[in-house]
Amino acid sequence: MRSAILFLGTSLVGAQYICAAIEPLGFRPIFLLKIDEYLGTPRHAIEACEHYEADVNSSQDIFRAIKEHDLMKDVVAVTSLLDEVLPNACAVATQYKIIGPDPKLAYLTDKARVQKIIPEFSPPSFSFNLTELTNEQLKQFLQRCFDFQEFILKPGVSSGAVGMSILKRTLSADDIRQQIHDSKIEGAETTQNWMLQPRITGRLHSLEGYVKDGRAFFFGFSRRARKALTESITEFPVDKALPIDIQRRCQEAIEALVKRSGYMNGYFHCEFIITPESAYLIDGNMGRIAGAAIVQQIALVFGKTPPEIYRHVFDLGLFRGVHTSDFIYQKVNDEPTLSINYCLEQDSVVLDVIPPADMVCFHMQVADNGKAIQAIGKSDTAWVGLLAGTRANVLAEIERFVINTDRGFVRPFYILTEETPLKESFLNIACNDLYTGPAQTIAQQSDTQRGNEVTTSTASATNISEQQLRP
Secondary structure, eight states: OOEEEEEESOOHHHHTTHHHHHGGGTEEEEEEEOGGGOOHHHHHHHHTSEEEEOOTTOHHHHHHHHHHTTGGGTEEEEEOSOGGGHHHHHHHHHHHTOBOSOTTHHHHTOHHHHHHHSGGGSOOOEEEEGGGOOHHHHHHHHHHTTTOSEEEEEESSOOTTTTOEEEETTOOHHHHHHHHHHHOOTTTTTTOEEEEEEOOOSEEEEEEEEEETTEEEEEEEEEEEEETTEEEEEEEOOGGGSOHHHHHHHHHHHHHHHHHHTOOSEEEEEEEEEOSSOEEEEEOOBTSOOOTTHHHHHHHHHTOOHHHHHHHHHHHHHHTTTTOTTOOOOOOOOSOEEEEEEBOSSOEEEEEEEOOTTOOSEEEEOSOTTEEEOOTTSOGGGOOEEEEEEHHHHHHHHTTOEEEETTEEEOOBOOSSOOOSOOOGGGSOTTTTSOOOOOSBGGGEEEEEETTEEEEOOOOTTOOOHHHHOO
16 A cells, blocks of 8 residues: 555645646545544545544644544645644644655744734734733823724634634723634634734735745746635746835845744745835745645646646655655746635525536636525635636636525625725726626626616516526
8 A cells, every 4th residue: 555645624725636646656645634624625625635634723633533443554644724723733743753845934934923024014013912912002002003093813823714803092001902702713722822913004925936945936826806804816936926126035034034033945925015115024824835726727838737736846845845846837828817705695595506518617616505604704614616727717706606505596795806095006906997706696687787787677476487596
């Protein structure tokens, strides 16, 4: 039997490509995770592989599962596509003396620690442990940020906006304690570091790339739009829309982080809030490639397949790239790509997702039929499915999707732009004048959709013809 790589959890898109990525390297995957946290296509992909139950956010439970199932007889390496889990992957590698991620990731996945390494590239920040929080500390920080009326509270180690909240300037230490208590995050009130930062008005971008032998390589900026705390779309690449000085500041931030931390090998997906004047690193996301569907977008731009990209991710992060030494990113497609993480406007039970029959885009349903899904806005757990491809194809195909819910048949809900007072042309998304995902049920939609204008009819939602249901 082949030796195994132990995966502590997985990203949604990564789940369906991991096996194909590592088999040519001579390995098979073993997953440790909570299977009920995965739905749709990702769950089916995991269930097709060897997998065991464990809370991957708890090192104690990971060690329990490893011992209980005698996994170390086959496992030669351990990793994760989840940055918040990478410290536990490092701990497993150390405990069992097997290959693991770059040891520096034991602390580089903590947003609070990254901010302290490169404070000049970060927003003003107040980092604290709940056991040490005082009203006086909070008051002093708020006084330094007198220009801001809203603040972001977020855990040092998390992803997908889990545990994040937006608070008004009138917040108190008790308000923060209550938010942290309500987050239900592992170690939230004991071991977790927390950050409070002013809510800076700008666009959310990420700089994608990897580090090899301590040198950073960049292959492009992605730009995302959020509806509150839910990421709705990703465009890649968007480098041409950003001034050179802004791009260079982002690159300098990553180069400084790599140099000062000693990080040697692995991918990164560094998030920035970009304003007309500057760029602020808000999340290092060191040690992993971007989540959602961006790997599929990168594959289109550089003429790769998603398994080829993930193969390089794992080979570089675990084996310093010795098996993929000839792998290079060479752009072959200038057509912009887009992915839509489509959702629902209202809390609903998803009964079925009906895609077009002749799709050319990547599509993955991430919500199980029969499961209740929260409305867009609270976190990325609101995603029903992911659609990725060239921008023209994605925008054409998303309009032909139908979601059957307990509230009736609806179109996917998403946004293409965020509401923002910024008017500078370089920050405006290229498809500002395109149609944004409608909230109406199918019966309320007419065939006339021009720009952001939607002409609706008054047809009853209970009288939908077979023609209207055809995607």
